[in-house]
Amino acid sequence: MAVKRIVYIGGGPCTLVSLRRIAEETKKAGIEVENIVITKDKYHYFPAFFPDVALGEAEPDDVRAPVENFTSELGAKLYLDEVTRVDPANRVVETKSGKRVEYDYLFICAGTRYAWEEYPGLREASYHNYTLEGALELRKALAGFRGGDIVVLVPEFPHRCPGYPFEVLGRLVYHAKRRGVNANVKLVHAVPMDAALSHLFDLAVNWHRIHQEIGNIEYIMGKQLERVDPGSKTIFFKDGESMKYDLLITAPPCRVPKFLEDTDFVFKKDPRFLDTTFPTFRSRKYDDVFIPTDSAMPSVNLPFAGVPVHYAAVAAADTVLSELKGASGPILFPDVLTIVLDFGKTGVLVTFDVKEAPGGVAATKPYIAITHPMIKLLKYSFYAGWIKSLKK
Known part of the structure; x- marks a missing residue:
């Protein structure tokens, strides 16, 4: 089998989660792939940790780590460059420096733009x-x-x-x-x-x-x-x-990244967002493109937040892995999402029951599972541990 090239746009959690799963699982299976990450920022950020910086409870280096740390660890090529165009008909990503990067699979993990x-x-x-x-x-x-x-x-x-x-x-x-x-x-x-x-x-x-x-x-x-x-x-x-x-x-108003405006990746019912499908997070238009990024979550009725993105990235990666392996692997999107919030005085654990609904979307039911001050510590520990795991 020819070596498949997988390109990831963005250097945030969506790319890290999907890249890690694909890199580690293909290595175990003895399948050779070429992973390429394209991002304009040399740092990987954990945005959910930014409020802690604003409130003086964390410092800038607590919320970021060089993207190169995880790309080199996972054997991926890193292009520090800005994506200017995606040409899905020819399977090409174009960049500001003039690169034309071909792909067999594309992960759009570009987040959102603040309008x-x-x-x-x-x-x-x-x-x-x-x-x-x-x-x-x-x-x-x-x-x-x-x-x-x-x-x-x-x-x-x-x-x-x-x-x-x-x-x-x-x-x-x-x-x-x-x-x-x-x-x-x-x-x-x-x-x-x-x-x-x-x-x-x-x-x-x-x-x-x-x-x-x-x-x-x-x-x-x-x-x-x-x-x-x-x-x-x-x-x-x-x-x-x-x-x-x-x-x-x-809370800033959100729009799709500039390089994706006026493309058929945009959600027609609401052009503020990208269009994807549940539970694979594959593009509705292109079988070789996956969109597990946060700006696509509203198109499938999931919260516009990092936790669904984490599981969406796993589900998208798992779909690619099942195709590379030639086996029908499970789609690992959970039936329950848990989101942890810090209310200052106490912490809140919010749960979403998730089911697949007709039309390639999800049906969700949110409720509060528990409130307790200890949840604040749980949240902070997870965020701090995420970045520390990427430090060399």
Whole structure:
């Protein structure tokens, strides 16, 4: 059998998980493959750890490791380059430096793009921790905060890590108390309360209960953002109302990466996302392309978060392995997903029951399995261990 070339776009957890599984399993089976990783960033980041940097509980080197560490360990070639185009008809990936990299299988693990331009003034006025640079900026802002209203703004849904705004509310109150600062924390969310209750009843009710116990947290639901004026520190909504803030933190609006815009990889029902299939995470258009990245999760009804991506990467890799081995191996996407959240005062373990539904999508039912302060330690230990395992 000719050597198969497998190309991975991106250097994050999606690529690491799929590459590790394919590299290790093909080595065991004596199957020769050529793995190539293309990423513009020399670092592998663990984005779920960025809030800890923003809150002063982790440092930049705790949340990153050189991509070369795992590519060299797994025998993969690394191209530090920016992808500019995918040509699926000819099985080619094009890069900014002029490379044309052919593939037999392609893993699109390129994450998402933050579309600040969708709302005038939003980027200039607000802080976030969805990148390491953003987390460091928010850290400085929190260090200089002397009290007042902190607004956590969610202009669109779904967004990356849907539990983050609810999680960070408690962490901000806890952070302020530790510093002896008086903070009133407000969640301003695009989704109306009745919709939140109908789709996430158990989660919404229990998160609200936890926030009431923490105190100093207010919900303002169903607000459609128009623009933000950083000069007057005012948020303007489409219904004509406005709101003042002292510190504004945002869950950024998401769009597909630039090089994938206007391609048939985009989800037609909602072009903010990529299109994939459950449970293999194979492209609907191209049998040799797999899209287990987070910006594709909404197209199959899974949370726009890292945990589903981890299992999606395993499932996609396992599908390729079954084809390389010539055997029908199992698709290893679990019936249950577990997501761990840190609410500052306590930790929350959220579970999603997952079933396959018609049309190549998943049906999910979320609920809170347990709340306990120990869960915070579990979360931190997992995140820290992930990066430490990649350090040389």
